[in-house]
Amino acid sequence: MSTLVFLHAHPDDETSLTAGMMALAADRGHRVVAVFATGGEHGTVPPDLPADTPLAEYRRREAEAAAAALGTDRIVWLGYEDSGMTGWEQNANPACLARADSSDVAAAVAALIDAEHADYLIGYDWHGNYGHPDHIAVHRAGRLAVEQAAHPVRLFEATNRREDWTEARTNPDAQEMMRAFGYADGMPDDEWDKFQLGDDGLPTGMPEADIAWRITLDDQTLTRKRQAMTCHASQTSDIGLMLALPPRLYRFMFGTEYLMAADVAGPPREHWPF
Secondary structure (H helix, E strand, O other), X not given: OOEEEXXXXXXXXXXXXXXXXXXXXXXXXXXXXXXXXXXXXXXXXXXXXXXXXXXXXXXXXXXXXXXXXXXXXXXXXXXXXXXXXXXXXXXXXXXXXXXXXXXXXXHHHHHHHHHHOOOEEEEEOOOOOOOOHHHHHHHHHHHHHHHHXXXXXXXXXEEOEOHHHHHHHOOHHHHHHHXXXXXXXXXXXXXXXXXXXXXXXXXXXXXXXXXXXXXXXXXXXXXXXXXXXXXXXXOOOOHHHHHOOOHHHHHHHHOEEXXXXXXXXXXXXXXXXX
């Protein structure tokens, strides 16, 4: 059996991007390790957060609950601080991930790869899926870590299929949801164009021509993915919106997970690469 290390920027990122793969890998007897580069210090503050409890501590407990739902064997925290969204003043924090030396971050990941004798490292595409500074930092660290590690490890990069956003616009369930939000005739073109952009103003996800594989989740695995997301329910600005999607639209958006590999060209085909 193999050891898979999933490298993520913040607690909750694992549930939206790779939770299905993590659950399937655990079910198949592989060792699953989740790595969080930051504590998610600048996420949504839940109303029940005690005054003396740091948000990062609260989110750690959520990550532990999600790990239990997915069958994750180990959680590792790299200890960097959340950098906040693009342009936030927190980007200048010398302790934040975006300010860290990529080689130093990679060295910590490489040490983990060696300690775990990991077979696979799953990072992010070059854009970090949606341009968040911490996600881009994770991409860089993942690329460097496989070079620094003494133990041979194969790198895959998790992403979303960009074309899904175009297809979502004509999805009947999405159109019904737009009407519920007051768009009687559908979302105007200019607003839809903005909706598809990431944190840095560039398109979200990667074109399917760059994606190697898709992994379609069965109903049971998708249910576990949703359960893991629910563990991060304090993050109402993102996870909360995802969980609010009608069931068929939720499957359309989150029922398939995608991986890139440097030596495998697209378009994506159905495949379990581990």
